[in-house]
Amino acid sequence: MTTKTIKRWLFLHRWSSLICTLFLLMLCLTGLPLIFADEIDGWLNPHPPYENLPANTPMANLDSIVHITRNRYPHEVLTFLFIDDDEPQIIANLSSSWKEFMQPHSDSTHYIRFDARTAKVLEDADAKTAGKRTFIRIMLDLHRGLFMDLPGELFLALMGALFGLALVSGIFIYSPFMKKMDFGTIRKDRSRRLKWLDLHNLLGIVTLAWMLIVGLTGIMNEVSTPLFGIWQATDVKAMLEPYKNIPVPTPEELHSVQAAFDTAQRAVPDMTITSLVFPGSPFGSPRHYLLWSHGNSTLRSRLFNPVLVDGRTGALSAVVKMPWYLRALEISRPLHFGDYGGMPLKIIWTILDLLTIVVLISGLYLWWARRKLPDHV
Amino acid sequence: MSERWRMPLLLALLIVFGLLAALLGTGIWHVLSWLALSTPLIVLYRKIWRASSKSRHHF
DSSP states (O other), rough: OOOHHHHHHHHHHHHHHHHHHHHHHHHHHHHHHHHHHHHHHHHHHHOOOOOOOTTOOOOHHHHHHHHHHHHHHHTSSEEEEESSSSSEEEEEEEEEEEHHHHHTTTSEEEEEEETTTOOEEEEEEEEEHHHHHOHHHHHHHHEEEEEHHHHHHHHHHHHHHHHHHHHHHHHHHHHHTTOOOTOOOOOSSSOOOHHHHHHHHHHHHHHHHHHHHHHHHHHHTTTTTHHHHHHHHIHHHHHGGGOOOOOOGGGGEEEEEHHHHHHHHHTTTTTTEEEOOOOOOSSSSSEEEEEEEEEEEEGGOEEEEEEEETHHHHHHEEEEOHHHHHHHHHHHHHHOOOOOOOHHHHHHHHHHHHHHHHHHOOOOOOHHTTTOOOOOO | OHHHHHHHHHHHHHHHHHHHHHHHOTHHHHHHHHHHHHHHHHHHHHHEEEHHHHHHHHH
């Protein structure tokens, strides 16, 4: 590489990282507790233990869960059921209207938590409890979009892209900066700046693959709202086109929820259904139940399959095929979160996150210390 | 390929293997993933520890 090319990569490395460093530091810091989100949430907001029932106890009838929910809140909209595949609970979500449901921080959205086996109400959370800003939720809102929802998410996606650029340009200047030294040499005895330069290079090049993958999958997550929007405006719209002249069913006209669940389960026998979206939802269809299922084997469990069931007749309408960009998003999610390989993986994730912080801060220091030096590479 | 690049490339491959092994497999694959992902950390620890112990000797 000529000196001119090296200078060009160095310029790119310096400025792409300087612009994104503060935001990346925020992401690394808020990301730390998010690695252990389940543990921290369980510890800060413990649920009373579940009733002890045999492991093969069948699931309660969904119609009775819907019935109890509608009786308690007859004037509200039942938006969706969450059927947990981790704990024996079913959560019925409510809102005063579909319009209210679409508000990011609506104060009318609440839920009832049921025991999945007995349909016993475990918790009837009012809007205040449901919207409670727990520690993990604050960290998540900050991490995902600086408390600004979509604009914040897109901004952080841009910062992620700059981070990616900083990593790639870093690869190109790694070699010239290492001069003729062996891998891992740290010149401890010459100057503080040289010691930190060597540490920055060593930490950066060793963790590079991880930083690149977590960075890219982070960008994927940040653009998930527009990606789902594209899918709804194209594929979903085309799929619902044949039904558009059929009148929208009223809640009284809706077919049995349990029957819709059974129909969907028969259509995807190898999948686990984890949620049921009621007709009328802007995230679903005006005339269909939308059921989300995922596979049971490790790779397939990352892939979700939506099933549409006619809201009035209970007939199967479609098993939806997800487009490639949403498949890519589904695969990216765990790779960003690091929560898919047990506690040891989470601990490794934490160490790599801390090392990234060292790379960021040492980079900032190197830029600062270099400003005082005569101009040389 | 120069010596300087061989180690980073090997570690990058181990990281990619570790991330995918935990994602696509269970049981033994999780253990392999932890081992693969620990390797870069151990390499870093040894390089940095050796550098600091050497300089302590120096002073």
